[in-house]
Amino acid sequence: MPAMAAPGAGPAATWCYRGDPAPDRPAALVRFAHGRLRRPEALRFTAYRNRDTAHPRKRHRRILVSESERLSYVGHNFGSEGMRCNSLCRYFVGVLDKDSGQMEVYNAEIFNMQPLLSDNLIPDDTKDYQKKSYREKVDLCIEAFGTSKQKRALSARRMNAVGGDMVSTAVTKAAANIIGAKGVTALVQDVAQDEEQTISAFLPPCHEDADRPEHVYRFEDILSPAEYEALRVPAAPLASASAEDIARKVEERSHCSFVLEELKFLPTDERSRDHKARCLWFLDTLIKFSKQKVIKKKHPMGPECPHIISKKLMKNFTSLTYNNGSVQNLISASMKAKITAYVIILALHINNFQTDLTVLQNDMKLQESRILDIARALRLKVSKTRGAPGLENDQNHKLGTLSLPLPVQKAPAGQRKRKKMN
Incomplete structure (x- = not known):
């Protein structure tokens, strides 16, 4: 407790630091934003504090209110109206008792008092x-x-009501202007083209000038040489599977229907058999991967899946999303469409560029219109065929064929069936 003595003065004055004042009576330094008051001694101040005393930030929030004969004033020490100098500097107020020479020093804050103007004067x-x-x-x-x-x-409800009315009015007016300018037929064609372009954005590279079907969608664009080599070990059990092993796999349904059916027709040539087994293993992995929603594991397909394949799946067939402050890999609708396109192309390479789309549709749990839209975007010719014995709806299967010349792209089937608007 230091002492303060003035030359020629009486007893020395002492001061004592008291810290924060009482919560209901803060030490405040005020300034008025609109100028200097004529009679500051006539003002009376009232302080309000936040009720949430347990919250580390809210418990220090104060509102200071004062009234004069003409205006009311209000100041805050928080939010956009709070003064930044409170966080950069420290202020103190001293109360001196002249009789004892004791000065008590308290922490203080500056409040910027602004006039409170009301629109409701009457x-x-x-x-x-x-x-x-x-x-x-x-x-x-x-x-x-x-x-x-x-x-x-209340404010959010009013804003939503006003915003909803404004948006509805704006949309109605904009729709009327567009329909009047372009016409209904042109708009339907634009919608079909937009949907087609959305699907096309996720298709593998298409070489339209190719002279052979296998060069339209090159195998190297589906699996790089390094990825293809990595499939040798996990695909070995499929390549060496006997008739009994295949029958057991069919009974256990350990693979998708397309793979189980193709295992029955593995080539006898060792090199061709190994190639088909690798393609079937990767196709089966793509289909199983597409059935997940959020990928939470680093190796979602298990330890038997090569690292380079796991990396390919996460990088090329998932979208990054943020949830609760963490990054997650999500298989969105667009990513599932991309996986479907790659599965169809891989099935074409396996089956001499002709494959049963209905079997793939059932394996991937898709609607028929969806897989047909993707097949047409891939420039396949779609026709009806009879499915393999034992498959459901074997009379109504859709066959996709990749042949040259490539057919002209058409609008998706769902858009062509729209009724005309008058």
């Missing part, structure tokens, strides 16, 4: 209040006496 007419609905009366009570949470909810 008292409300009670007749207008009586005409208001119950909902409007409750809203008025919330405005006057509601909690901050209730006021935010």
Whole structure:
């Protein structure tokens, strides 16, 4: 407790640091934004503090209110109206007792007092209040006496109502202008083209000038040489499977229907057999991978899946999303369409560029219209065929064929069936 002595003065004055004052009586330094007051001694101040004393930030929030004969003033120490100097500097207020020479020093804050201007200068007419609905009366009570949470909810509800009306009006006007300018037929064609372009964005590279079907979608664009080499070990059990092993796999349904059916027709040539087994293993892995939604594991297909294949799946067939502050890999609808396109092309390479789309549709749990849209985007000719014995709906299967010259791209089937608007 240091002493302060002035030359020629009486007893030395001492001061004592008291820290924060009482919560209901803060030490405040005020300044008025609009200028200097003529009679500052006539003002009376009232301080309000936040009720949430347990919250580390909210417990220090204060609102200072004062009134004069003409205006009311309000100041905050938080939010956009709070002064930044409170966080950059420290301020103190000293109260000196002249008789004892004791000065008590307290922490203080600066408040920027601004005049509180009200648009409602004329008292409300009670007749207008009586005409208001119950909902409007409750809203008025919330405005006057509601909690901050209730006021935010009221403001959000009003903004949504106004925003909804504005958007509805703007959309209706814009739609009328577009329809009047372009016409219904042109708009339907634009929608079909947009959907087709959305699907095309996820297709493998298409070489339209190819002279052979196998060069339209090159195998190297599906599996690089390094990835193809990595499939040798996991695909070995499929390549060496006997008739009994295949029958057991069919009974256990350890693979998708397409793979189980193709295992019955493995080539006898060792090199061709190994190639087909690698393609079937990767196709089966793609289909199983597509059935997941959020990928939470680093190796989603298990330890038997080569690292280079796991990396390919995560990099090429998932989308990054943020959830609760963490990054997750998500298989979105667009990514599933991309996987479907790669599965179809791989099946074409396996089956001499002709494959049963219905079997792949059932394996991937897709709607028929969806897989047919993707097949047409891949420039396949779609026709009806009879499915393999034992398969469901064997009379109504769709066959996709990749042949040259490539057919001209058409609008998706779902768009062509739309009714004409008058």
